Amino acid sequence: MEPAIKYRLIKKEKHTGARLGEIVTPHGTFKTPMFMPVGTQASVKTMAPEDLKEMGAGIILSNTYHLWLRPGEDIVEKAGGLHKFMNWDRGVLTDSGGFQVFSLAKLRDISEEGVAFKSHLNGEKLFLSPEKAIHVENALGADIMMSFDECPPFFESYDYVKKSVERTSRWAERGLIAHQNPATQGLFGIVQGAGFEDLRRQSARDLVGMDFPGYSIGGLSVGESKGEMNRVLDFTTPMLPEDKPRYLMGVGSPDALIDGVIRGVDMFDCVLPTRIARNGTTMTSQGRLVVKNAKYSEDFRPLDPKCDCYVCKNYTRAYIRHLIKADETFGIHLTSYHNLYFLINLMHQVQDAIEQDNLLEFREAFFEEYGYNEN
């Protein structure tokens, strides 16, 4: 049977582990490395599908946990699935919900069967198992689904993480068995193991043995340093097959994206661009710019003079500052649009650098201008 998701490796960058590739989905083919906007509750906050297309978004993300609780997967299924529900005809990826249970729900209890918890919305007692998570993801109809996993705290004990990795591998197996639509929905395995190289190897070996169409790297960007994250990526991505996509979950600052690509990561997501936009913080080629600061009240330049996005071509810092200060939601629309474009466009620039085998020079120039320092 034809798999729902295929990856094509186009070119390896000469001096790093970076790859130029394409991910083929039932809703289109998209070049990698790529940044994927997060639309937790079936909407990328303040963005219409037309905005997302105009900025070059290919795959957007939604959350099984949130949509299961509200409006319920049965309503989305009756609507014809997430693509129809959201009026989005490109790619959709859903997380499996386990991570959100641990980051949002109260009173949870984890067992071999799954996770018991109380809804963060109304305190209702609920239970999420690998089978239930896969059932909800099948009903939502995303092109790419995540296996049900546990994301252990990065600084947990070796013994706890070892037991957690072994259970996550058993959950992944159960998810594969429960998966109803492998021809139209690609299921990714999620590699865990915190900062332990042998546990990452055990997790990768278990999952690669199950032959998933793609692999996510979980359990990172959960409070560890960037150096630690890069150290784990250095030994984890080589454990994964070259002919499958690698997705680093929940990582999205500009420096982390570039350093992840250098280490062989193809797909990224993060709530950062829309989250910081809501308080008027924007990403520019010269670093972060908090547009609501008084010093921009008569600054009639674009957010980023080097940016060619719709916002930077049509609006000024003074106007956007005014809207944010006046609580005009259009202001948040403009900062969100620009931030999302900034990361999507950054990945396009990285693709060019891989093509030209000068990704390290690109990194150096970008870090210098953005104001990142190595220590």
Ligand SMILES: NCc1cc(CSc2ccccc2)c2nc(N)[nH]c(=O)c2c1
């Ligand atoms: N902060 C890192 C992070 C983020 C997410 C969420 S990624 C996401 C968010 C919204 C929608 C789709 C995917 C994770 N999800 C899972 N399943 N496992 C992890 O280890 C993990 C780690």
